[in-house]
Amino acid sequence: MEIFWYIIIGIVLAVFFILDGYDFGAGIIHLFFAKTEKDKEVIAKSAGLFWDSNEVWLVAAGGMLFMAFPTFYASVFSGFYLPLVLVLWLIIFRAIGLEFRSQFKYQMWKDIWDASFGVSSLLLALFFGIALGNIVRGVNLGIVQNGVAAHEGHYFFLPLWDSSFSPLSEHPGVIDWFTLIIGLISVVTLAIHGANWVILKTNSSINSKLKNIIFILNIVLTALTLFSLIVWQTVNPNSFDNFANKPYLIVFPIIYLTGLFGLFFIKKLKKDIHGFVLSTLLIFGGIASSLASLFPVILPSINEIHEPLTIYNTAASEYGLSVALTWGIIGFILLFVYMIIQKRLMAGKIDKMDYGH
Amino acid sequence: MEDMLFYDRLQFAFTITFHYIFPQLTMGLSLMIVYFKWKFLKTKVDKYNDAAKFFMKIFAVNFTMGVVTGIPMEFQFGTNWAKFSELTGGIIGQTLAMEGMFSFFLESSFLALFIFGEKLMGQKLHFLTGFFVFLGSWASGWFILSTNAWMQHPVGHEILDNGKFVLENFSALFTNPWLLPAFLHNQLASVVTSSFVVASIGAFYVLRNKQTEYGKLFLKTGVVFGFISSILVAFPTGDWNAKNVAKHQPATFAAMEGIFHTEEAGSEIVLIGQPNMVEKKLDNKIAVPNILSFLTYQEWHKQIPGIDQFEEENLPDNIPALYYSYHIMVGLGTIFIGVMALALFFLWRKKLHTIKPLLWTIMFLVPFPYIANLTGWYTAELGRQPYLVYGLLKTSEGISPTVSSGNTLFTLLGFVALYMLLGLLFLVLVGKTINEGPTPQTH
Numbered sequence: 001m002e003i004f005w006y007i008i009i010g011i012v013l014a015v016f017f018i019l020d021g022y023d024f025g026a027g028i029i030h031l032f033f034a035k036t037e038k039d040k041e042v043i044a045k046s047a048g049l050f051w052d053s054n055e056v057w058l059v060a061a062g063g064m065l066f067m068a069f070p071t072f073y074a075s076v077f078s079g080f081y082l083p084l085v086l087v088l089w090l091i092i093f094r095a096i097g098l099e100f101r102s103q104f105k106y107q108m109w110k111d112i113w114d115a116s117f118g119v120s121s122l123l124l125a126l127f128f129g130i131a132l133g134n135i136v137r138g139v140n141l142g143i144v145q146n147g148v149a150a151h152e153g154h155y156f157f158l159p160l161w162d163s164s165f166s167p168l169s170e171h172p173g174v175i176d177w178f179t180l181i182i183g184l185i186s187v188v189t190l191a192i193h194g195a196n197w198v199i200l201k202t203n204s205s206i207n208s209k210l211k212n213i214i215f216i217l218n219i220v221l222t223a224l225t226l227f228s229l230i231v232w233q234t235v236n237p238n239s240f241d242n243f244a245n246k247p248y249l250i251v252f253p254i255i256y257l258t259g260l261f262g263l264f265f266i267k268k269l270k271k272d273i274h275g276f277v278l279s280t281l282l283i284f285g286g287i288a289s290s291l292a293s294l295f296p297v298i299l300p301s302i303n304e305i306h307e308p309l310t311i312y313n314t315a316a317s318e319y320g321l322s323v324a325l326t327w328g329i330i331g332f333i334l335l336f337v338y339m340i341i342q343k344r345l346m347a348g349k350i351d352k353m354d355y356g357h
Numbered sequence: 358m359e360d361m362l363f364y365d366r367l368q369f370a371f372t373i374t375f376h377y378i379f380p381q382l383t384m385g386l387s388l389m390i391v392y393f394k395w396k397f398l399k400t401k402v403d404k405y406n407d408a409a410k411f412f413m414k415i416f417a418v419n420f421t422m423g424v425v426t427g428i429p430m431e432f433q434f435g436t437n438w439a440k441f442s443e444l445t446g447g448i449i450g451q452t453l454a455m456e457g458m459f460s461f462f463l464e465s466s467f468l469a470l471f472i473f474g475e476k477l478m479g480q481k482l483h484f485l486t487g488f489f490v491f492l493g494s495w496a497s498g499w500f501i502l503s504t505n506a507w508m509q510h511p512v513g514h515e516i517l518d519n520g521k522f523v524l525e526n527f528s529a530l531f532t533n534p535w536l537l538p539a540f541l542h543n544q545l546a547s548v549v550t551s552s553f554v555v556a557s558i559g560a561f562y563v564l565r566n567k568q569t570e571y572g573k574l575f576l577k578t579g580v581v582f583g584f585i586s587s588i589l590v591a592f593p594t595g596d597w598n599a600k601n602v603a604k605h606q607p608a609t610f611a612a613m614e615g616i617f618h619t620e621e622a623g624s625e626i627v628l629i630g631q632p633n634m635v636e637k638k639l640d641n642k643i644a645v646p647n648i649l650s651f652l653t654y655q656e657w658h659k660q661i662p663g664i665d666q667f668e669e670e671n672l673p674d675n676i677p678a679l680y681y682s683y684h685i686m687v688g689l690g691t692i693f694i695g696v697m698a699l700a701l702f703f704l705w706r707k708k709l710h711t712i713k714p715l716l717w718t719i720m721f722l723v724p725f726p727y728i729a730n731l732t733g734w735y736t737a738e739l740g741r742q743p744y745l746v747y748g749l750l751k752t753s754e755g756i757s758p759t760v761s762s763g764n765t766l767f768t769l770l771g772f773v774a775l776y777m778l779l780g781l782l783f784l785v786l787v788g789k790t791i792n793e794g795p796t797p798q799t800h
Contacts (some may be wrong), residue, residue, distance in 0.1 A: 043501070049469075051470075052421065052424055053465050053466055053469060055428070056457070056462050056465050058413075058428070059427075059428060059431060060454070060457045060458050060461075062431050062432065062457070063431065063450070063453050063455075063458065064457075065452040066434065066435070066446050066449075066450040066454060067446065067450030067451050068450070070443055070447055070450055071443050073434075073435045073443075074439035074443035075439065075443075076435070077436045077439060077442070078435060078436055078757035078760050079434060079441035079759065081436050081437075081757070081760045081764055082764060082768075084432060085432075085768045086773070088428060088429045088432060091428060092426075092775060093775075095421065095425045096425070096778075096779065096782060099418075099421055100782055100786070103785075103786060103789065130454075143759065151758055151759055152758070154443075155439070155757075155759050157760065157761075159659075192406070199416060262692060265417035269432055314522075316446060316447035316450065317523040317524060317599060319524055319525070320447045320448070320451065320523065320527075324451060326457060327458075328454075331455070331459055332460075334459070334462065334463075335458065338462055338463070339466075341466065341470075341637050342469060342470070343467050344472070345470065345477065346473070354466075
């Protein structure tokens, strides 16, 4: 039952990153590459029409995590207090940027909210990657110092950084050089994904230029991926065991590599949707591989005293999980139905669509 | 430790207060939008459709604000109330996750369809999408209230040796005797808010002598909905809730009514007075003897336990704030009934749009239903103190053990600054929408 909920929540999270990922990515593209007002407007619109229905997946993931793994929810949300609140603020800034930019015709007004949308998108992509880095690296559970735990073994608290910026420190912070690399991977991945989205949904004048940009970003991403694989082993020595023991899990890294490899041919692809599918594979494969490498651990411990948090020692009661299964499956199907209805109704290029919020 | 509790509570109080400005309008307004759309389907008179679309625009701005201020609420259970989440997540996680999955998704998907899809879908389907938005927002209220009802009156659980609450009976969460009265009271109160908003926009259009046709329609609809909902909020739902408090939380009941001393021959109802916590009495009191006993138990001489009957540690920790919240809510509710009754009378005489003082009153009353809704929630939440889960888990035992008060103060200051900006932008945007008014249908 724990495994079932783990998979469900994993899928919902992956869908969140794929869906909201493209509007984060659109924000990054908007920040760096959109020059004319027409492009800026249409790129903002390609995110603005969809962000709120995409972010409900985050709410759903949060709710399900709370229900199924309450101890994990409590531990991680209080332990990553500062970065989480920063993420909340960025989500708010991004949303108001998108919702307010077109409300007045003054250029200055638009510039302010464009910056708010672009910068928050960039930082959010970075933070989500850093979050994944932290989960892979693990934390000082129980806040152990000199062999003595200051708290129960499932509580911790991370400062934003520690002066060494090293993932191997006894008290690593949220941001260290390893998590930063994962953060950069996330930024580059989502930028590629967002560029694909802009190409797919708009007739912006930079569409053909974006294909070049995707190509270059993909080279950067390949280099970062190779580098991260080397250091991954240092930070979390057991991370390849799962793949050795359960060879079928290799399918996830293969999905990631398919996306990565395919994107080198971005200029030759016949349909815009193909590029978008490839970057979707990239995100899904990346998240699934990271989770699969940890399973059943969901938060490693970096001290010797406390056990890591796993799906088993943080789950709610068996009865609760099975009751939730009944409504969970119905809800899960509904989520996908809503998503498909909405995407079908808003299919095609959105340039002409009325932005009527 | 004391500091941590204080800032955690302050941050939650601030963020939930700001958040609840928005859902209380959207829940009530969605019902009125469904009414406008239904009326249009029946009469084919364009102004009803214009009204539905105009209010959906206002709904959408409020919904966006509700979303961006609502995500921090869900997060805060984990960030600031980790121990509470750990111990009770197996129970309230159910209802909160259901809220996210069923109502929130329903609301947001169909809102987009309502706004963008009128031409695509035709009028009947368009009505249906509006109806689903209404359904989603009320379901949201239902799940949040079922969460809160469990905290006020815990049922259907079992407590393990390690202090964890585990679910024993899922359906008990929804048959909780606290839930239905609280839900109805809350939903009707949100209809009061939306009625006042609709009526006051109507009054504004009539008074400024522009778009007066819409103005009259909004006034009429707002006043009729407002009169009915104001009465139903007080009776039977308000009365029903008060009886529930008297039965299940007697200490809270004494504190919110300001009954310091137990009177054997029956308790008075306090209309005005300031709690004096040093001398344990009300200063400058105006009260009517025996009414409280009668209202609560239909017996003039029924004895009601006063504050003096309870141990200090089981009493709400801020009795004056609780007392004021409750009395402000009740006082405002009474005023709403009066104003709406008067407006309804003139509406019936077809003179409402000519009575300027009353129009001005309706227009400027618009903040007060918001205040009444919020003080109602303060009554529920302050009244539940010193517990998170009534009688079982103290508020002080629920906070995150590792988040220091300095960090919470930092984020609280950030939220205050950000929400001030957000509030300002919201007012500008809604003001602009109201000033422009509905767009007449072009054929």
